[in-house]
Amino acid sequence: MGGLSASEAGWAVVLRVSAHNARFQQWKALLGNRTKRQRRGEFLVQGVRPITMAIAHGWQIRELLYDTSAPLSGWAREALDTVRAEKFAVSHDLMHELGGKANTVPELLAVVALAEDDLRRIPIGPTMLTVVFDRPTSPGNIGTLVRSADAFGASGVIVTGHAADVYDPKAVRASTGSLFALPVVRVPSHQAVLSWVADVRADGIGMVIMGTDERGILDAAEYDFTQPTLALIGNETTGLSSGWREACDQLVRIPMFGSASSLNAATAATVVLYESARQRATAARR
Numbered sequence: 001m002g003g004l005s006a007s008e009a010g011w012a013v014v015l016r017v018s019a020h021n022a023r024f025q026q027w028k029a030l031l032g033n034r035t036k037r038q039r040r041g042e043f044l045v046q047g048v049r050p051i052t053m054a055i056a057h058g059w060q061i062r063e064l065l066y067d068t069s070a071p072l073s074g075w076a077r078e079a080l081d082t083v084r085a086e087k088f089a090v091s092h093d094l095m096h097e098l099g100g101k102a103n104t105v106p107e108l109l110a111v112v113a114l115a116e117d118d119l120r121r122i123p124i125g126p127t128m129l130t131v132v133f134d135r136p137t138s139p140g141n142i143g144t145l146v147r148s149a150d151a152f153g154a155s156g157v158i159v160t161g162h163a164a165d166v167y168d169p170k171a172v173r174a175s176t177g178s179l180f181a182l183p184v185v186r187v188p189s190h191q192a193v194l195s196w197v198a199d200v201r202a203d204g205i206g207m208v209i210m211g212t213d214e215r216g217i218l219d220a221a222e223y224d225f226t227q228p229t230l231a232l233i234g235n236e237t238t239g240l241s242s243g244w245r246e247a248c249d250q251l252v253r254i255p256m257f258g259s260a261s262s263l264n265a266a267t268a269a270t271v272v273l274y275e276s277a278r279q280r281a282t283a284a285r286r
Contacts (some may be wrong), residue, residue, distance in 0.1 A: 015089075016089045019091075027098055030042065041114050042111050042112060043112060043169075045111075046106060048075060048108075050179070051110045052177065053178070053181055057180045059113065061084075061113075062085055062111045062113055063110070064086070064111075065095065065108065065110070065111075066080060066095075066109075067092055069091070069092040085110075115183075118185065119196045122155055122158075123156070125155075125205065128228045129155055130156045130157070130158060130230050131154050132230060132233065133160070133269070134232060135241065136163050136164050136235065137164055137236055138266075139165060140174045140266075141236060142174070143176075144174045144270075145157065145233065145270075146175040148273050150178035150181050151178070153277055153280070156184065157182060158184075159187070160190055160244075166186055190247065200228075206227065206228060207228045208230070209248050210223060210229050210232065210251075211232040211248040211250070211251050211252070212234065212268055212269075216250075217251060217252075217253075218251075220252050220271065223250060224279070226280055226283045231273075232244055233265055235265070254268055
């Protein structure tokens with residue numbers, strides 16, 4: 001799609017970046033350094049849909065970077081016109097370095113403020129379904145689980161323990177923007193989540209803690225997902241921690257009939273989330 005080039009558009013440019021200067025190195029660090037993301041309280045977002053979702057859901061956009069050499073689409077021009085953020089005109093080659101894809105150059109990138117890790121962001125109610133991902137090691141699995149949780153109507157995702165970073169570029173890309181639509185909260189240990197569950201229960205919501213495990217007593221389809229549920233998904237290799245296992249009110253399994261010995265953690269979560277959505281849709285039609 002054609003359009004005005006960045007140099008013709010007339011946006012107030014704070015800085016033009018065409019070399020590997022200090023500003024560029026900061027952006028590069030946001031992609032590859034978790035400590036730098038946390039220290040600066042921000043992360044770099046790549047992709048049309050993730051940026052669109054971040055804007056639509058009111059996340060704080062701190063900076064917008066655009067390619068100085070290519071005509072900008074209507075989508076990019078609208079973002080630059082309407083979003084209150086510092087604008088940076090960045091050379092084509094540097095945008096390619098930051099874009100994360102070998103064969104394409106993004107026309108727009110966004111530096112976005114991290115969300116607060118506060119369990120109060122997750123809405124509570126009698127139909128709530130919240131997913132806990134315990135100590136995930138793969139950013140891609142985090143993003144995929146968040147995407148599935150959003151697709152199947154979960155109220156939020158909690159990532160516990162020593163885990164991969166929710167704001168890693170691989171996690172953000174795998175979520176395809178759902179990270180910005182659904183509350184995703186990082187919590188150091190299961191104890192803080194159990195304290196939150198106690199508060200939810202004290203408010204009269206009978207939340208059940210349901211863990212997924214190959215030794216579960218019930219098949220997933222036999223569990224009543226119409227009740228408020230905290231659904232636990234364990235680490236990709238070791239499963240649920242002993243602390244979470246002890247906290248479970250119910251363990252469920254996903255029956256398998258082929259030669260596979262297990263499911264990918266994000267895939268297992270998707271199966272459980274689909275079953276929850278199926279049961280809730282059936283109940284709503286009664």
